[in-house]
Amino acid sequence: MEHEQPPRAPRRRGRTTALIATALVLGALAGTVTGYAIQYGRKPTPLPPLAQQKPGTPKAQAPNDATTVKSINANRWHKTDDDLTKLLVDAPAGAKVEADGYETIDFFATGFKEPDNALRGYLKDGIRRVATRAWRQGDVVVEVRLVQFRDFSGADGYQRGQAEYMPDKEYAGNGGAVVPGVGPGLGHVWVDSEAQEKPGYYPVRAGRALVRRGDVVLDIHYFDTRGGKIDEGDVLDLAKRQLERL
Incomplete structure (x- = not known):
């Protein structure tokens, strides 16, 4: 019996198409799509409770009028459980901020070649929310996204799956560079050849x-x-500054 091949990770659209999609993101996040305003106003979705408490840690409290998601889970709360948009790196001085908020998951999926498959796959993997800040400075357009999943495995699958195809000629066309301090399996930067x-x-x-x-x-x-020409150091510096905020 032949072994089944694992499904290929969703691939982003080509550069020109992606740039057009970026323009749509800028318009949508700026407020032309009312659904995003609704999404932006929602409170972060609580993470599911841990399967087992560590010995000696306080038990979760039952919610009442005086408690919040944060107080119930105080022993494991992390700042990424708050509003992710507050953790997005600031745009550089002189840049025009075009977008700042949450993308809906279905709109996030439109940035991939097969949006329907991407949407189904990421929902199955437990995607939770996508915070985006985008700006324009001269001929440069930058999108910074924080893509959050409900657990480690979903985030790991997204990061590895996206990194896998980046060396292909259709994309960067090279092996890129490791982000210092995080290891080759956790962080990488590419600039198109x-x-x-x-x-x-x-x-x-x-x-x-x-x-x-x-x-x-x-x-x-x-x-x-x-x-x-894009300086690899500029992309790397931006990634480092964003990491410092997480």
């Missing part, structure tokens, strides 16, 4: 950073909309 050219569009060059910390994956997309 070549700009992508498509009839009717300016050439586009992109950089990307993927770093996992616990149940959150930092996913940065960095575009030069005229195909100019």
Whole structure:
């Protein structure tokens, strides 16, 4: 009996298409889609309780009018359980912030080649929420996402699955660089070896950073909309500054 091949991780759209999708994200997060305003106003979804308490730790309290999700789970609360948008790195001085808020999961899935499959897969993996900040500075457009899952395995699968195809020619076309201090299996940065050219569009060059910390994956997309050179150090520095806030 032949072994079944594991499903391939959802792949992001090509650079030019991704940049068009970025424009949609900027518009949607700026408020043109009312559903995002509703999503932004929701309280963070509580994580499921631990299967077993560690000996000596306080038991979870039953909720009442005086308790909150945080007080019930005080022994394991982390700042990433609060509003993720408050942890997003600030845009640089002089940049125009185009978007700041939560993406709905179905809209997040539209950034992949097969949106329906991506949506089903990530819901199955326990995706919880996606916080995004995007800005524009000259010819550069940057998206910073914090993609949170309900547990480690979902975040690990997302980070590894996305990193796996980045060296392909259609994407970065190279092995990229390890993010210092987090190890090769947890953080990587890539800058496209070549700009992508498509009839009717300016050439586009992109950089990307993927770093996992616990149940959150930092996913940065960095575009030069005229195909100019992107300094790997700029993408790496942005990733480091975001990590410091998690």
